[in-house]
Amino acid sequence: MVRFVEENTKHMEKQTGNISNTDVTTVKKNALQDLSINNGGGLINSWVDSMRACSPTHLKSLMKQSSWLTEHPSALDMFEEILHVSEGKQIVMFLDYDGTLSPIVDDPDRAFMSKKMRRTVRKLAICFPTAIVSGRCREKVYNFVKLTELYYAGSHGMDIKGPAQGSKYKEDKSLLCQPATEFLPMIDEVYQKLVEKTKVTPGANVENNKFCASVHFRRVDEKNWSDLANQVRSVIKEYPELRITQGRKVLEIRPIIKWDKGKALEFLLESLGYANCTDVFPIYIGDDRTDEDAFKILRDKRQGLGILVSKFPKETNASYSLQEPDEVMNFLQRLVEWKQLRSSA
Numbered sequence: 001m002v003r004f005v006e007e008n009t010k011h012m013e014k015q016t017g018n019i020s021n022t023d024v025t026t027v028k029k030n031a032l033q034d035l036s037i038n039n040g041g042g043l044i045n046s047w048v049d050s051m052r053a054c055s056p057t058h059l060k061s062l063m064k065q066s067s068w069l070t071e072h073p074s075a076l077d078m079f080e081e082i083l084h085v086s087e088g089k090q091i092v093m094f095l096d097y098d099g100t101l102s103p104i105v106d107d108p109d110r111a112f113m114s115k116k117m118r119r120t121v122r123k124l125a126i127c128f129p130t131a132i133v134s135g136r137c138r139e140k141v142y143n144f145v146k147l148t149e150l151y152y153a154g155s156h157g158m159d160i161k162g163p164a165q166g167s168k169y170k171e172d173k174s175l176l177c178q179p180a181t182e183f184l185p186m187i188d189e190v191y192q193k194l195v196e197k198t199k200v201t202p203g204a205n206v207e208n209n210k211f212c213a214s215v216h217f218r219r220v221d222e223k224n225w226s227d228l229a230n231q232v233r234s235v236i237k238e239y240p241e242l243r244i245t246q247g248r249k250v251l252e253i254r255p256i257i258k259w260d261k262g263k264a265l266e267f268l269l270e271s272l273g274y275a276n277c278t279d280v281f282p283i284y285i286g287d288d289r290t291d292e293d294a295f296k297i298l299r300d301k302r303q304g305l306g307i308l309v310s311k312f313p314k315e316t317n318a319s320y321s322l323q324e325p326d327e328v329m330n331f332l333q334r335l336v337e338w339k340q341l342r343s344s345a
Helices: 007-015 022-038 042-054 059-063 063-069 079-085 115-127 138-145 181-198 222-236 261-271 289-301 325-344
Strands: 090-095 130-133 150-154 158-159 205-208 213-216 240-248 250-255 278-286 303-311 320-322
Touching: 022 240, 042 090, 042 222, 042 240, 079 150, 079 325, 090 115, 090 261, 090 303, 090 325, 115 130, 115 278, 115 325, 130 261, 138 150, 150 261, 158 261, 181 205, 181 213, 181 240, 222 240, 222 250, 261 289, 278 289, 289 303, 303 325, 320 325
Parallel strands: 090 130, 090 278, 130 150, 278 303, 303 320
Antiparallel strands: 150 158, 205 213, 213 250, 240 250
């Protein structure tokens, strides 16, 4: 059914938009323009304000909850409707890890998923093609999940590998997609510099995620966020081939290539043989800003749906919402039960 290949240069050029020198120059120019804005404090303030907004506890946010849920209703409450629109189509599952399958914790090295969640995801992978799409290094995500039946897309989709065993959607060769390999030495160099630069900020944590680096703010006093963001900027301004994106109390340093979680979703669907198919129904569940690239792909194509995991109103391209990992697990369990009933019938 699916033909898996080792790293395929031509395919990667197609997937990454066949990046030309002009494209790279344009992105570099835009990155430098951002940095010039940052010299006036605009970009730093934007990052910090956005991180605060990612974990809102303000009355204003709570007041908007009702109207926001009208636009992004609970996927549990609308479960039957979701089944109806997916009728006759192959469901394919895409799941973020942190904040979706595991709770957000202060120490990113301790973001363990529960045994019950692991059992649920294993059953899900038996019923549907299932991928974990995370900003984490692929090896780290695998060490958390420890399921060989899944597809793993680490580093925001820049490191994709197919199931090692146990998937009926897998053939002889293992899928491998790494469009940013040339940036590995640079990311490692930047990681070392960030560790050294940020060590003066109590609580700062720099994580090497292979094809990207992450600077975590979760254990940093909020009054020091701007200083930490400036430390990150001071390092990255010397690397116009890299860009900074912002997530939930984290700044991500990534290559400028045209690749993100949305591109990873498209690549995996194509690898599964579902490119440009009308009989496929992708469901993507995630909690972070980086998941919006995947939500937008699905919304623009009017294909499948996105589910945002959040207790608070957020601007999103997702169609539905769930409040926390426990609700995600309930939703996945219901999908498995529905599929098992269909299969037995």
